Amino acid sequence: MLSTLTQDSWINTELGRLYARRWSPATSRSHDHASIVLFHDSLGCVALWRDVPERLALATGRDVVAYDRLGFGRSDPHPGSLTNRFVHDEARASFRAVREQLQIKHFIAFGHSVGGGMAIVCAASDADFCDGLIVESAQVFVEPHTLDGIRQAKRLFQQPGQLERLKKYHGDKAAWVLSAWMDTWLASDFTDWNLDTELRHIRCPILAIYGDQDEYSSLRQPERIDRFTAGRMTLKVMEACGHVPHRENTQAVVDLVTQRLA
Numbered sequence: 001m002l003s004t005l006t007q008d009s010w011i012n013t014e015l016g017r018l019y020a021r022r023w024s025p026a027t028s029r030s031h032d033h034a035s036i037v038l039f040h041d042s043l044g045c046v047a048l049w050r051d052v053p054e055r056l057a058l059a060t061g062r063d064v065v066a067y068d069r070l071g072f073g074r075s076d077p078h079p080g081s082l083t084n085r086f087v088h089d090e091a092r093a094s095f096r097a098v099r100e101q102l103q104i105k106h107f108i109a110f111g112h113s114v115g116g117g118m119a120i121v122c123a124a125s126d127a128d129f130c131d132g133l134i135v136e137s138a139q140v141f142v143e144p145h146t147l148d149g150i151r152q153a154k155r156l157f158q159q160p161g162q163l164e165r166l167k168k169y170h171g172d173k174a175a176w177v178l179s180a181w182m183d184t185w186l187a188s189d190f191t192d193w194n195l196d197t198e199l200r201h202i203r204c205p206i207l208a209i210y211g212d213q214d215e216y217s218s219l220r221q222p223e224r225i226d227r228f229t230a231g232r233m234t235l236k237v238m239e240a241c242g243h244v245p246h247r248e249n250t251q252a253v254v255d256l257v258t259q260r261l262a
Contacts, residue, residue, distance in 0.1 A: 045073025
């Protein structure tokens with residue numbers, strides 16, 4: 001029976017420790033291939049990837065690494081609030097520490113939602129070492145559809161018991177996690193945020209996965225990616241699918257990634 005080996009690590013940064021986990025195929029020479037690094041969404045963490053990392057490792061024969069951003073999951077609390085540069089800061093600070101301390105040289109960046117934006121900045125900043133980019137439901141600019149979805153979610157989280165769901169994964173940091181998502185995106189100084197410059201610097205192939213019923217990202221997002229990356233993008237739109245294809249249609253996402261990396 002195929003299996004993976006897992007290894008948990010703590011990554012030291014100037015602001016606190018990050019929790020990371022690596023899945024390695026037990027029967028393959030995964031060290032010969034670029035590792036897949038997962039970047040979670042605004043409310044996510046390692047645990048919320050569920051069995052996706054293991055399935056990716058088995059299907060692709062590659063190491064898969066996921067980590068909790070500072071303030072999320074099992075990582076240390078964030079000492080402050082996020083700035084409107086938080087996507088760039090994550091890619092150029094925490095991710096560098098993850099790569100260095102886990103000795104990851106070449107990588108495939110796979111990001112979901114805002115994590116897709118972080119994956120894009122990583123692919124642009126470390127273009128010599130990024131062998132591929134996979135974005136799922138990623139935002140690359142602020143659009144009304146995204147803000148409307150966040151406002152609706154804000155009303156939902158005001159209902160009793162909703163914050164407790166987040167505490168299962170983020171503990172006492174849950175309120176900070178929620179604020180870091182909603183307050184940052186809805187702030188007036190975030191209105192003009194975009195990744196146009198970074199997209200122009202992407203040199204690797206891109207797989208973009210979106211759901212046709214995404215609550216937070218319209219198909220204007222992949223259109224913008226394609227416009228600025230000179231045709232490097234392959235787009236897959238999943239029918240009857242929302243913002244989290246890797247949870248709503250896990251096997252299809254695993255198959256798409258495996259075929260692309262093959």
